Amino acid sequence: MSLALGLVIIPLLAALLMLLWPRLARGLQLAAALLCTILATMLLQLVQQEGSQQLFIGGWNPLLAIRWQADSVTALLLLLSAVLHLLVSGYALAVQQRDKLAAAFWPLSSLLLASLQALWLSRDLFNLYVCLELLGMVAVALVTLSGDKAMRPALHYLLFSLFASLCYLLGVALLYGAYGALDLPLLQGQLQANSLTAAALVLITLGLMLKAAWWPLHLWLPAAHAAAPAPVSALLSALVVKGPLFILVLVWTTLAPAAFLNVAAYAFLVCALGALLLAGVAALRTPYSKTLVAYSTVAQLGYAMLALALMLSFNLPVFTAALWLFVMAHALAKAACFLSIGEMQQTLGVKKVAQLKGASQTMPLAMFAFAVAGGSLIGLPPSGGFLAKWVMLLGLWQAQQYFLLLVLLVATLVSAAYIFRVVVLAFDRAEPTAPDFSPQLLPQWLALLPALAVWAMAFFSMPLLAILQQELS
Amino acid sequence: MGLLLFDLVLATVVLLLAGTAIFSRNLTHAVMLFMAFGVMMALAWARLAAPDLALAEAAIGAGLTGALCFTALVRQPAALDSKVATSLLPICFVALITAALLFSVWQIPVSPNPALSHEVSVALPQSGVAHPVTAVLLNFRSWDTLLELLVLLLALLGAQQAQSSLTLYAGWSLSLSWSRLLSPLIILLTGYLLWRGAAAPGGAFQAGALLASGLVVLRLNQQLTWLSWQNPWVRLAALSGLLVFVLTGLFSLLWSSSRLWLEWPTAYAGAVILGIESFATLAIAVTLTLLVVGEPTEERADA
Numbered sequence: 001m002s003l004a005l006g007l008v009i010i011p012l013l014a015a016l017l018m019l020l021w022p023r024l025a026r027g028l029q030l031a032a033a034l035l036c037t038i039l040a041t042m043l044l045q046l047v048q049q050e051g052s053q054q055l056f057i058g059g060w061n062p063l064l065a066i067r068w069q070a071d072s073v074t075a076l077l078l079l080l081s082a083v084l085h086l087l088v089s090g091y092a093l094a095v096q097q098r099d100k101l102a103a104a105f106w107p108l109s110s111l112l113l114a115s116l117q118a119l120w121l122s123r124d125l126f127n128l129y130v131c132l133e134l135l136g137m138v139a140v141a142l143v144t145l146s147g148d149k150a151m152r153p154a155l156h157y158l159l160f161s162l163f164a165s166l167c168y169l170l171g172v173a174l175l176y177g178a179y180g181a182l183d184l185p186l187l188q189g190q191l192q193a194n195s196l197t198a199a200a201l202v203l204i205t206l207g208l209m210l211k212a213a214w215w216p217l218h219l220w221l222p223a224a225h226a227a228a229p230a231p232v233s234a235l236l237s238a239l240v241v242k243g244p245l246f247i248l249v250l251v252w253t254t255l256a257p258a259a260f261l262n263v264a265a266y267a268f269l270v271c272a273l274g275a276l277l278l279a280g281v282a283a284l285r286t287p288y289s290k291t292l293v294a295y296s297t298v299a300q301l302g303y304a305m306l307a308l309a310l311m312l313s314f315n316l317p318v319f320t321a322a323l324w325l326f327v328m329a330h331a332l333a334k335a336a337c338f339l340s341i342g343e344m345q346q347t348l349g350v351k352k353v354a355q356l357k358g359a360s361q362t363m364p365l366a367m368f369a370f371a372v373a374g375g376s377l378i379g380l381p382p383s384g385g386f387l388a389k390w391v392m393l394l395g396l397w398q399a400q401q402y403f404l405l406l407v408l409l410v411a412t413l414v415s416a417a418y419i420f421r422v423v424v425l426a427f428d429r430a431e432p433t434a435p436d437f438s439p440q441l442l443p444q445w446l447a448l449l450p451a452l453a454v455w456a457m458a459f460f461s462m463p464l465l466a467i468l469q470q471e472l473s
Numbered sequence: 474m475g476l477l478l479f480d481l482v483l484a485t486v487v488l489l490l491a492g493t494a495i496f497s498r499n500l501t502h503a504v505m506l507f508m509a510f511g512v513m514m515a516l517a518w519a520r521l522a523a524p525d526l527a528l529a530e531a532a533i534g535a536g537l538t539g540a541l542c543f544t545a546l547v548r549q550p551a552a553l554d555s556k557v558a559t560s561l562l563p564i565c566f567v568a569l570i571t572a573a574l575l576f577s578v579w580q581i582p583v584s585p586n587p588a589l590s591h592e593v594s595v596a597l598p599q600s601g602v603a604h605p606v607t608a609v610l611l612n613f614r615s616w617d618t619l620l621e622l623l624v625l626l627l628a629l630l631g632a633q634q635a636q637s638s639l640t641l642y643a644g645w646s647l648s649l650s651w652s653r654l655l656s657p658l659i660i661l662l663t664g665y666l667l668w669r670g671a672a673a674p675g676g677a678f679q680a681g682a683l684l685a686s687g688l689v690v691l692r693l694n695q696q697l698t699w700l701s702w703q704n705p706w707v708r709l710a711a712l713s714g715l716l717v718f719v720l721t722g723l724f725s726l727l728w729s730s731s732r733l734w735l736e737w738p739t740a741y742a743g744a745v746i747l748g749i750e751s752f753a754t755l756a757i758a759v760t761l762t763l764l765v766v767g768e769p770t771e772e773r774a775d776a
Contacts, residue, residue, distance in 0.1 A: 009723065012623075012719060055734070058616075060613050065613060066617065104630060115620075138627055144635065151635060174578070181589065194580065
């Protein structure tokens with residue numbers, strides 16, 4: 001577990017040092033990101049070889065201590081966040097002078113990584129609350145880096161996030177009052193199906209849904225993610241909304257009494273359908289390119305919700321695999337989308353979708369990155385998105401849910417519509433929007449990297465599925 | 474009977490103050506009512522036999538939050554009057570949620586699960602301190618406390634992005650001399666709270682909040698001009714709690730006999746906890762002060 005400890009402590013210490021010596025910030029950032037990626041890879045290998053690892057912080061017994069657990073899903077998520085952090089840091093380094101990225105970006109993004117890693121590892125309800133709170137605070141601080149115009153969305157984000165934290169905390173307090181423990185594995189199977197547990201679970205779920213921007217509680221997300229600087233939006237959309245999702249899955253798969261599962265599955269299913277269809281339509285209608293990508297996050301989270309709902313009602317291992325595949329594919333694809341859109345916005349000096357006209361000619365690399373990532377969002381082969389969707393379709397076929405198969409098809413068409421809305425415009429080369437300055441190659445390549453990674457996911461589908469299946473057996 | 478009457482009056486006053494703070498049209502009045510609400514809440518916690526919470530509520534809820542609200546009000550360009558919501562819908566919503574919560578709270582067992590408190594009392598002798606709350610905060614669940622310190626730091630980092638336009642007016646001589654008279658007393662009380670935390674209610678958060686209130690009063694009177702985030706020593710002080718915490722944890726991980734993260738050897742646990750708490754107090758005080766006062770522009774004092 002010292003590897004996992006390193007994954008949390010290195011970015012934390014790096015951020016503290018960056019605050020002390022702002023001059024060293026960039027070097028420290030890159031070094032910490034590289035080190036974390038290496039450690040996360042080693043941890044994944046270790047978990048594959050020796051099974052899941054556990055740590056009781058401080059060495060106390062389970063009732064007193066906070067439990068950390070690195071199972072294969074956690075190890076994958078640790079690696080995912082380290083890799084994305086490295087890629088986004090690289091992009092931020094490449095554009096920081098041009099975009100006048102605030103100096104506070106470096107310590108804040110390192111703290112974001114630290115709090116995310118702490119969240120993936122924790123298996124303690126109250127510690128998860130602290131991690132959530134931390135994640136929310138970092139995210140809000142990062143949104144404010146855009147200056148005055150971002151203050152309003154950031155404040156909304158902060159208020160929603162605080163309210164959500166309080167809901168979650170109240171739920172945890174109720175559970176703690178009733179059962180006298182906070183450790184998830186200890187509480188597993190202990191909860192009785194009474195109205196106290198129901199109230200606690202409803203509060204926890206509402207809080208987490210608000211934090212994860214699940215439809216219909218997503219209202220803060222598009223404004224906040226669209227207002228932030230491009231590297232920040234990439235981190236927020238790719239990783240931050242996945243934190244509460246992870247806790248939600250933990251709570252519903254380990255804590256919830258069996259009697260509640262069906263009701264919860266129906267509720268999640270309705271929200272998932274709403275997200276997939278309505279948020280998709282919103283993405284289709286919005287005039288601003290960054291808001292389009294932000295709405296697409298809300299819509300894509302619908303797949304995760306759908307997978308969770310199916311997990312709860314059918315208990316088939318494929319849906320668990322589909323859920324985490326979605327999370328990974330979406331994270332990589334969304335990072336590429338935000339970075340490439342951000343790059344095009346900066347270079348062309350435009351904000352609206354319509355003004356991206358002819359971008360395939362003026363900025364072919366960035367547009368290619370967006371198209372590749374968009375392909376994964378739609379679910380076109382070969383890509384991580386296709387893999388996730390395929391696994392889910394297989395599961396639906398197994399469970400004989402033909403109506404949902406149809407819904408999934410419609411949702412795919414909607415996502416194809418909003419992606420092609422941009423791509424078609426970009427190939428309209430009649431009167432292209434002229435760039436403000438000659439496009440820079442390096443940031444475009446860096447924006448392309450996550451898109452290529454999501455492509456590569458398709459080639460590593462067997463090992464990925466094997467890792468995820470190992471968890472289930 | 475007397476205590477029951479006291480509790481009833483306290484509960485009514487708390488609810489009344491909360492209501493008037495929400496529905497007050499004048500924001501200054503609302504802030505004052507909110508501070509009074511904080512004091513009453515501290516009393517309520519004390520009555521609920523939670524003196525640690527009472528101290529924290531009195532120092533943070535009633536004291537610093539009030540100061541924070543007032544400095545925020547001063548930064549407003551014009552006098553703002555809040556619009557009181559007239560719609561019944563939110564009130565119905567809140568009432569519904571309250572009813573559901575009351576119903577579920579009713580079902581919490583009267584006597585809590587004894588396993589945990591038994592566990593704490595068994596492990597307490599090894600924790601290095603005699604007060605169970607401090608043992609939980611700085612030994613059993615010290616990881617939570619470390620992250621909480623980080624949350625506080627992040628609040629400051631986030632607030633720094635918003636431009637501050639606070640002007641410090643030239644000190645009024647009476648408040649200036651009063652603040653100077655107050656400061657040694659506050660330092661003494663801070664030390665006492667910190668030291669007491671090992672055996673009785675008290676500790677880093679309460680002591681830090683108290684020290685911060687002293688610093689804020691001095692700073693608002695144009696003293697301590699070096700207290701700014703630009704000053705590297707101030708930054709070091711604001712980060713010291715976290716740095717010491719993490720470095721002690723690393724030390725325990727790399728060089729102690731058990732090689733566990735955040736594991737204090739029983740023989741030194743008391744000293745380690747006191748060390749961490751001292752730096753945490755300093756860090757909390759500096760962070761809270763910077764959060765309340767920010768980087769103000771000063772008006773020259775005229776003689």
